[in-house]
Amino acid sequence: MTPVEKARRQAVLASRALAASGQGDMIxxxxxxxxxxxxxIWIKAPGWGLEEVRDERLQLVSFDGEVLAGSGTPHKECPIHLELLSARSALQCSVxxxxxxxxxFASLGTPLLAVSHEGALFGGEDVxxxxxxxxxIASPELGRRLAAAIGDAPAALMPKHGLVAAGNTVGAAVMHAVLLEQACRTQLDAMAAGHVTVHSDPAEALAKRALCWPPHQLEAGWRYLLRKSVGAGEPPDWKDEEYLP
Ligand SMILES: [Zn+2]
Structure with a gap:
């Protein structure tokens, strides 16, 4: 498998894993x-749900926003990825x-607390x-401003809209998106039941981030998501380890 073929396969797998994690919003x-x-960047073509992404439904979109491979126009929000990956050369993937x-959660305007392991992803800082x-985010200018907002963080909230996540591996980017969603879900559940009074302080959150979310743990979670997302009807080679980072 060539590096380009691997990147394409990882773009498909990332989409499937996000769908299996409940992050889909139709197409x-x-x-x-x-x-x-x-x-x-390799990214799905518009019009397909995350769980529907296949190799032939991918596009290669240049950093100038041109479709170099694949068919159709690019997603309107491609500047999110183009500007984020341009700004941070070590990133391999964005979500x-x-x-x-x-x-x-973002609509409440309240800080994200380290209520859970996932909440410790930000080391006791607000997301x-x-x-x-x-x-x-349909222009390079907005994409650059979004990239500045996330900075070096694993993920950011986009109030009234969604989330953005980044990773130096494909698995890390997907996991950061999934963990942020879970952290928001847990805090929402707690807030629905009452006032949140127990959560990690910054020192404990920082220690938990190092313990719970080192690269090998993120990759282990990613592999689980892949196993979960690969349906029984897929070709056997989808389970081959060579597709993993
Ligand atoms: Zn959007």
């Missing part, structure tokens, strides 16, 4: 994998979804938020 939301030849708990607009 909206996407994962982008950096092209190993530096030409841009943008309209995850429901993230949207609901970054992109506040410039709740509308589509």
């Amino acid at each position: 909206w939301g996407h994962a982008a994998v950096r092209d190993p030849e530096g030409r841009g 943008h979804t309209h995850a429901r708990a993230a949207v609901a 970054p938020r992109f506040r410039d607009t709740g509308s589509l």
Whole structure:
């Protein structure tokens, strides 16, 4: 398998894993994998749900927003990925979804607390938020501002819209999106029941982040999501380890 073939396969697997994690919003939301030849990003073509993504439904979109391979126009929100991966050269993957708990939680305007292991992902700091607009990130300028908002963090909330996540591996990016959604879900559940009084302080959250979410744990979670997302009807080679990072 060539590096480009592997990137394409990982773009498919990332999409499937996000769908299996409940991050789908009909045909909206996407994962982008950096092209190993530096030409841009591999991302699903518009019109398909995350669980419907296959190799032939991918596009290669250049950093100028041109479709270099695949058919159709690119997703309107490609600047999210193009600008984020341009700004951070170590990133291999970025994720943008309209995850429901993230949207609901962001609407409360309350800090994300380390209520759970997932909540410790941010080391006792609040999750970054992109506040410039709740509308589509459909221009390079907005993409650059979003990239600045997430900074070096694993993920950020996009109030009135969704979330964005990033990773130096495909698995890390997917896991960061999934963990942020879970952290929001858990805190929402707690807040629905009462006032949150027990959560990790910054020192404990920082220690838990190192213990719970080192790279090998993120990769282990990613592999689980892949096993969960690969349906029984898929060809056997989908389970081959060579597709993993
Ligand atoms: Zn969006």
